[in-house]
Amino acid sequence: MKKIDHHDVKPGKLDYCQITGSKDIFEAIDLGHQPPCDSLLTIETVNQPEINYPLRLMISKASGLGQLDYAIDGKTVYPSDYPYRAGISKPLQDYLLGFSGDVNNQFKIAPDSLCVDIGCNDGTLLSGFKKLKMRTIGVEPTNMAQYAVIENDIKAIQAFFSEAIADLIVKENGKAKVITMTNVFAHMINLGEVMRGISRLLDKDGIFVTESQYLLDVLLGNQFDQAYHEHIRIYSVKSLVTLFPYYGMEVFDAKRVGAREGSIRVYVGWKGKHAIHKRVKELLNLEEKSGLFKPETWAKWREGIQIEKEKMMEFLYTARRKGKKVVADSCPGRGTVIFNYYGIDHTLVPYISQLPGSEKIGKYLPGTHVPIVDNKIIMKDQPDYIIILAWHYADYIITNWKKKGLKSKFILPLPKFKIL
Numbered sequence: 001m002k003k004i005d006h007h008d009v010k011p012g013k014l015d016y017c018q019i020t021g022s023k024d025i026f027e028a029i030d031l032g033h034q035p036p037c038d039s040l041l042t043i044e045t046v047n048q049p050e051i052n053y054p055l056r057l058m059i060s061k062a063s064g065l066g067q068l069d070y071a072i073d074g075k076t077v078y079p080s081d082y083p084y085r086a087g088i089s090k091p092l093q094d095y096l097l098g099f100s101g102d103v104n105n106q107f108k109i110a111p112d113s114l115c116v117d118i119g120c121n122d123g124t125l126l127s128g129f130k131k132l133k134m135r136t137i138g139v140e141p142t143n144m145a146q147y148a149v150i151e152n153d154i155k156a157i158q159a160f161f162s163e164a165i166a167d168l169i170v171k172e173n174g175k176a177k178v179i180t181m182t183n184v185f186a187h188m189i190n191l192g193e194v195m196r197g198i199s200r201l202l203d204k205d206g207i208f209v210t211e212s213q214y215l216l217d218v219l220l221g222n223q224f225d226q227a228y229h230e231h232i233r234i235y236s237v238k239s240l241v242t243l244f245p246y247y248g249m250e251v252f253d254a255k256r257v258g259a260r261e262g263s264i265r266v267y268v269g270w271k272g273k274h275a276i277h278k279r280v281k282e283l284l285n286l287e288e289k290s291g292l293f294k295p296e297t298w299a300k301w302r303e304g305i306q307i308e309k310e311k312m313m314e315f316l317y318t319a320r321r322k323g324k325k326v327v328a329d330s331c332p333g334r335g336t337v338i339f340n341y342y343g344i345d346h347t348l349v350p351y352i353s354q355l356p357g358s359e360k361i362g363k364y365l366p367g368t369h370v371p372i373v374d375n376k377i378i379m380k381d382q383p384d385y386i387i388i389l390a391w392h393y394a395d396y397i398i399t400n401w402k403k404k405g406l407k408s409k410f411i412l413p414l415p416k417f418k419i420l
Helices: 090-107 124-131 144-152 163-173 191-201 215-220 237-247 278-289 295-321 333-342 377-381 391-403
Strands: 025-034 053-060 066-068 114-118 135-139 155-157 176-182 202-213 249-257 263-270 326-329 352-354 372-374 385-388 409-412
Touching: 025 295, 025 333, 090 124, 090 176, 090 202, 114 124, 124 135, 124 144, 124 176, 135 163, 144 155, 155 163, 163 191, 176 191, 191 202, 191 237, 202 215, 202 249, 215 278, 215 295, 237 249, 237 263, 237 278, 249 278, 295 326, 295 333, 326 377, 385 391, 391 409
Parallel strands: 114 135, 114 176, 135 155, 176 202, 326 352, 326 385, 352 372, 385 409
Antiparallel strands: 025 053, 053 066, 202 263, 249 263
């Protein structure tokens, strides 16, 4: 497979479209210099210097790609002790298991076919394919691969996905009928390496299914918190339709799905193997009509975000003056972006609570140093207000707290500041 130089990005400044190489890109928003969102601090490191990196979201007019203008090496963003674990979130667990069922129902994958999940985390998604009698292999660079093996009995290779890993899988297991990436394909700095690996791994009639945050929903939902260093790219359908022909593939279907308040699930195969669904053209037209690739559209978006930021900060300062206790619940990566961009530290919000069993408990948010604690403290404290940082799961989180008898009021930071 021919190597395309601008698809292989080195860490550092990125001043061109990663898909086309065009320098005709413009700024959507500048979120300042921030630490990687999951570089959580320990009691030993919280008083040591931190490294911050530029965090700007740019838009490519030519390809329709959203991307950061500074790339961080994958080993820095995803250290071996990376704390995110999919399986502890019941809504996410249910969603991922449903994902495997949806793919199987749509394509009638034969039992014993090989499914490879790249960025498999703790193996939750692959456990759904395994129940469908498929052979499963996960690729995961962090220690979460151990959970896939131990808790879900999934074969997992602890490594960053590459051409060499693809060759190893093919040699030992044959080619894959299904390759999946859920919130991974947008995260990998070495796009060319990944694409060449997929090309080697995907069977002649296989399908690649990728799901990522959707640029149109970032725009419509004021989701600036989707721009963080793990999300080196934020895809539109236009950008994906532009990308895959470089490698002899094409997008043959695309669906908007509700995950994370707006994601795009895209189905890819070798060129000519699948009929192109009308949804692809419909979404391409919708993106153009929405002004998704126009600087003036994003300028208006930025103004709206600044208004919501001012509302939140005015509320927090007023609450502190009045002696009201405001805490936060749930600690996704996007929460780090919100706290650092807004400037919310422990004097305004004394802690962020997290589900029991989370690897994040006992650590501190990078940048603002807010401690992360077990959420059992909430019932004891009975705070006046709780900020739901995983606001995309707000209904589920709030319902659970109310069932437990919590009387606190809840705050949603996005898409509009709201007190419930």
